[in-house]
Amino acid sequence: MPVFNTAPEILRKSIQSVLSQNYRKWELCIVDDASSMPHIRHILEYYASKDPRVRLLFSAENEGIAATINKTASMASGEYLGVLDHDDELDPLTLFEYVRTINKHPDADCIYCDEDKIDEQGNRCDPWFKSEWNPDLALSFNYVMHFAVYRRSLFNKVGGFRKDYEGSQDYDLLLRVSEKTDKICHIPKILYHWRMGKGSIATGPESKPHVFVSGIAAVKDALRRRGVDAIVEDAPDSWKGVYRVKRRIIKPLLCSILVVSYGNRVALARLLNSVFSKVPEGNREILVCMHSSLDIDRDEFSKEYKGEIKSVVFEGLNSVPGALSKGVQQASGDVLFFLDETMELVSSESYFGLLEHVQREEVGAVGGKVYYANGLIEHAGIILGPFGLLGYAHRATHDSFGYVGSKIMISNYCAVMGLGMMTRKKLITDVGGFDKELERAYWDVDYCLKLKKQGYLMTYTPYAKFRHHISVKAIHEMVVEPEAAIFKSRWQHIIDRDPYFNPNLSREVEDFSFSYGHLPKEIWAGLKGSREDSS
Incomplete structure (x- = not known):
């Protein structure tokens, strides 16, 4: 002392x-x-x-x-x-x-x-x-x-x-x-x-401003020791003491952007235009994955985009993992970026913010902050346990700091959402691809948990932002059977104890509310209004 x-x-x-x-x-x-x-x-x-x-x-x-x-x-x-x-x-x-x-x-x-x-x-x-x-x-x-x-x-x-x-x-x-x-x-x-x-x-x-100067210095020195080429700065739109480590892209990586199309040409054009404007041309290939049942003239489609995209046709169940799996087979890039026509890149950071982390050997998959069409958050990492299964961190909340700043900091979770995910092709091959038993739901979380089991980190970055042009889902829509039962049979031990989601936080919601039965009675009286706003 x-x-x-x-x-x-x-x-x-x-x-x-x-x-x-x-x-x-x-x-x-x-x-x-x-x-x-x-x-x-x-x-x-x-x-x-x-x-x-x-x-x-x-x-x-x-x-x-x-x-x-x-x-x-x-x-x-x-x-x-x-x-x-x-x-x-x-x-x-x-x-x-x-x-x-x-x-x-x-x-x-x-x-x-x-x-x-x-x-x-x-x-x-x-x-x-x-x-x-x-x-x-x-x-x-x-x-x-x-x-x-x-x-x-x-x-x-x-x-x-x-x-x-x-x-x-x-x-x-x-x-x-x-x-x-x-x-x-x-x-x-x-x-x-x-x-x-x-x-x-x-x-x-504000009581000790010098603390944060030495805090940045401590992070800079840590990165120097670790041989990480990056800059450190005060995190934007945050409070003092929150830092952003911005890693430099070590070498150009060919990124295969896999886009699932359901046949909505207007939505697809919106997504592709955001890709063309936000992702550098030299290091990308775009593969649009379409089910064989879609009535689309693929030659005309390719001509429309002047050969900048390649169409990939898949058979079988018309599902997102099925489409992406076919795209992975034909992808030339070492890096894979998963999207569908309902998504939209918000800025150049939507791409580079992911790429700076996927280049790290210890990272298996990285995802960003995804907004619903109405501006509420859909995804800021995936948490295991809510509703006896899983949830999306801060889903259907406004874009504030979140509990202790969890919405605005780069951090690790057990999984990230499949749409907007960036990963490496070798890793998908190593784990045997996406599981065909989880065609309609949880395929992305299952993939991440397999990577976690092999020792990889899953990283959430708030700087890669996307707009998902869909309506807010109701809670009951988050549970899909029989996939939920299959998922539970494999991962119940992590559902019961997600290492990144404290057991004192409620499993009834996704907004990091407290589980009041776990709170010491001594703090109940002083609790009201003490949390960071997570609405």
């Missing part, structure tokens, strides 16, 4: 939250960073005299938070260490839950939990239910925050906290640790209480 000029009552509450832990095998290492307030020494010495597990060090001069935390770490003898800020509090079960996690996952190198805030009246509010380890989200925003506990040997190996990143020293440490291990565990319980107050970033980003 680093301490500097903390208000007496708040400091006592913070220390008392450690003394009140149900798990008793702990040590509290406190370093005072040359506080000028005389009560600090009296309070710290009082607690140290009462409990030998409280260990103290008083610095002769103010050195800043990074150096102070490193001093506390040098005093530690435990296998794991975590930082409790001098004005925050732990839940009484925090250490018990962390030790239980370590016993279950003895190879864990980093553990974090959900958290909430304590307002200036002492009420608990703003519950923050997090994703399990989410590499792309971690480059967009320090979503791990509190209470991050690290294996001490790894903490020392990476060099602890760095003074050059003061203010975002915890973010910088997280990024460096995540490059050395993937043994990162999340506890989906509120075990840390972050105090709001004057000068605390818990009240808003």
